[in-house]
Amino acid sequence: MGNASSMLTQYDIEEVQEHCHYLFSQQEIVALYNRFCQLDRSAKGFISSEEFLSIPEFSLNPLSQRLLKMVDGLNFKEFVAFLSAFSPLATVPQKIELIFKVYDVDGKGRVTFKDLMEVLGDLTGSFMSEEQREKVLSRVLEEAGYSRDSPLLLEDFMKVLCKPGMTMEVEVPVD
Amino acid sequence: MAGLGSSSSEMDLDRLNIEEYLTVESIRESPRKLHLRDLLDISPTLKEAAGAIVDDSFTRCFKSNPPEPWNWNVYLFPLWCLGVVIRYGILFPLRVTILAAGWIAFFSAFLPVHFLLGDHNKLRQKVERKLVEMICSVFVASWTGVIKYHGPRPSIRPQQVFVANHTSMIDFIILEQMTAFAVIMQKHPGWVGFIQKTILESVGCIWFNRTESKDREIVARKLREHTQGVDKNPVLIFPEGTCVNNHYTVMFKKGAFELGCAVCPVAIKYNKIFVDAFWNSKKQSFTMHLVQLMTSWAVVCDVWYLEPQYIRPGETPIEFAERVRDMISIRAGLKKVPWDGYLKYFRPSPKLIERKQQIFAESVLQRLEEK
Numbered sequence: 012m013g014n015a016s017s018m019l020t021q022y023d024i025e026e027v028q029e030h031c032h033y034l035f036s037q038q039e040i041v042a043l044y045n046r047f048c049q050l051d052r053s054a055k056g057f058i059s060s061e062e063f064l065s066i067p068e069f070s071l072n073p074l075s076q077r078l079l080k081m082v083d084g085l086n087f088k089e090f091v092a093f094l095s096a097f098s099p100l101a102t103v104p105q106k107i108e109l110i111f112k113v114y115d116v117d118g119k120g121r122v123t124f125k126d127l128m129e130v131l132g133d134l135t136g137s138f139m140s141e142e143q144r145e146k147v148l149s150r151v152l153e154e155a156g157y158s159r160d161s162p163l164l165l166e167d168f169m170k171v172l173c174k175p176g177m178t179m180e181v182e183v184p185v186d
Numbered sequence: 187m188a189g190l191g192s193s194s195s196e197m198d199l200d201r202l203n204i205e206e207y208l209t210v211e212s213i214r215e216s217p218r219k220l221h222l223r224d225l226l227d228i229s230p231t232l233k234e235a236a237g238a239i240v241d242d243s244f245t246r247c248f249k250s251n252p253p254e255p256w257n258w259n260v261y262l263f264p265l266w267c268l269g270v271v272i273r274y275g276i277l278f279p280l281r282v283t284i285l286a287a288g289w290i291a292f293f294s295a296f297l298p299v300h301f302l303l304g305d306h307n308k309l310r311q312k313v314e315r316k317l318v319e320m321i322c323s324v325f326v327a328s329w330t331g332v333i334k335y336h337g338p339r340p341s342i343r344p345q346q347v348f349v350a351n352h353t354s355m356i357d358f359i360i361l362e363q364m365t366a367f368a369v370i371m372q373k374h375p376g377w378v379g380f381i382q383k384t385i386l387e388s389v390g391c392i393w394f395n396r397t398e399s400k401d402r403e404i405v406a407r408k409l410r411e412h413t414q415g416v417d418k419n420p421v422l423i424f425p426e427g428t429c430v431n432n433h434y435t436v437m438f439k440k441g442a443f444e445l446g447c448a449v450c451p452v453a454i455k456y457n458k459i460f461v462d463a464f465w466n467s468k469k470q471s472f473t474m475h476l477v478q479l480m481t482s483w484a485v486v487c488d489v490w491y492l493e494p495q496y497i498r499p500g501e502t503p504i505e506f507a508e509r510v511r512d513m514i515s516i517r518a519g520l521k522k523v524p525w526d527g528y529l530k531y532f533r534p535s536p537k538l539i540e541r542k543q544q545i546f547a548e549s550v551l552q553r554l555e556e557k
Contacts, residue, residue: 068238136543
């Protein structure tokens with residue numbers, strides 16, 4: 012791919028950095044650009060689902076299909092913005108926001124019982140039946156003071172998940 | 187571990203991969219009561235996914251690192267231009283001529299011998315062997331190959347196979363110029379396939395097709411027959427099954443290691459000083475790859491013939507394969523990764539996702555019972 016930072020101008024880097032709320036350093040953005048170009052084999056400007064699935068580790072992840080809906084077709088700026096929740100500088104609320112978006116993959120602004128069932132289904136596969144999943148989810152929702160009929164909002168997620176020491180970080184390898 | 191009753195080597199390779207991916211999070215601590223928080227918190231899984239997107243050890247194996255440009259200077263740039271002129275204008279035509287002359291000489295000797303002398307004629311086998319070695323030397327000369335061989339040269343004996351790490355199809359040519367091996371190769375289309383069919387058959391090469399699943403048994407059978415033959419050319423196998431970028435080794439397929447004969451490891455390391463010999467088959471055709479080599483100054487590499495290894499009592503073929511991979515990786519200075527090279531062409535088996543799902547499901551159900 013050649014010397015990638017020559018294809019990415021200083022102006023581009025700053026624009027991307029601003030878009031991701033300065034959660035990545037300029038060096039990390041250059042490294043991510045190299046990675047983006049490596050994955051986007053046909054230089055289309057975005058990474059297709061097939062190209063994501065050619066990463067064996069990603070393809071083995073139980074949530075890969077759900078995540079693909081979020082990352083398929085993103086351009087580089089949006090790609091970095093997606094990954095910014097995983098930066099060590101990201102706050103816990105920013106991380107929880109990403110988790111909310113993974114549940115609410117169609118972007119309606121609320122997470123329904125159906126969404127919860129789908130994610131639990133991805134995580135447990137054929138090792139739990141639909142009824143078992145329904146039972147588990149209904150019980151834990153009730154115990155936390157929610158009902159399965161009213162959808163969860165972002166502030167509910169914040170309340171339930173906000174605990175110090177929640178790490179969801181990746182390190183961008185900078186050469 | 188469930189699901190390992192199957193005898194196919196794919197499953198056995200998967201088993202080693204599983205161990206890499208049962209991360210600490212999946213080994214649960216003693217069960218506590220289940221809360222909403224535990225089900226909503228998918229952060230470990232997301233972290234793994236994002237980690238894979240940002241960097242993964244598999245893609246790294248196939249990354250061709252472009253050389254740093256050094257010609258940005260007032261005096262370096264004209265020097266580089268001069269170099270380009272010499273390489274493309276003088277060396278390249280010269281090399282093409284040598285190659286053409288070599289092929290003509292080869293065919294004028296090969297064709298008569300092949301058609302006039304009968305099959306299984308000792309003289310014909312000897313001549314064909316020497317001719318193949320000769321044309322490979324011509325190829326090596328056409329890239330100005332500077333190749334240092336270390337260790338005792340392979341000898342023609344029964345009950346032995348040679349295994350080597352794989353970077354490009356030129357590995358085969360480099361090894362073949364020293365000894366006419368019978369190689370196990372992927373069937374290629376185009377002019378390479380033509381050469382495979384006509385010339386290489388005569389030294390006993392065996393073809394396979396990655397995409398045909400039944401193929402594996404046929405190849406295994408042919409292989410076994412060949413190693414038992416007395417005056418057949420020694421067999422060369424590239425157990426990685428695909429070209430890797432010469433900084434890493436991917437997992438070795440166990441086929442070469444369960445034949446019950448000696449395994450002689452060969453380590454190959456290219457020096458990237460003038461050209462990167464890694465053939466990225468997704469990016470370049472073999473013809474373009476050869477042209478790239480022929481327009482570079484030289485191909486520099488080291489070949490080490492290592493001590494023949496035998497399977498130890500109580501060692502499984504996979505452990506044997508790993509042990510030999512260790513030897514080759516250490517000798518050639520390559521890093522090992524726990525991936526199957528075929529993941530370049532096929533998706534990982536869903537059994538691995540199922541394993542993770544099973545662990546999580548069981549933990550949830552167990553904790554549900556806790557009060």
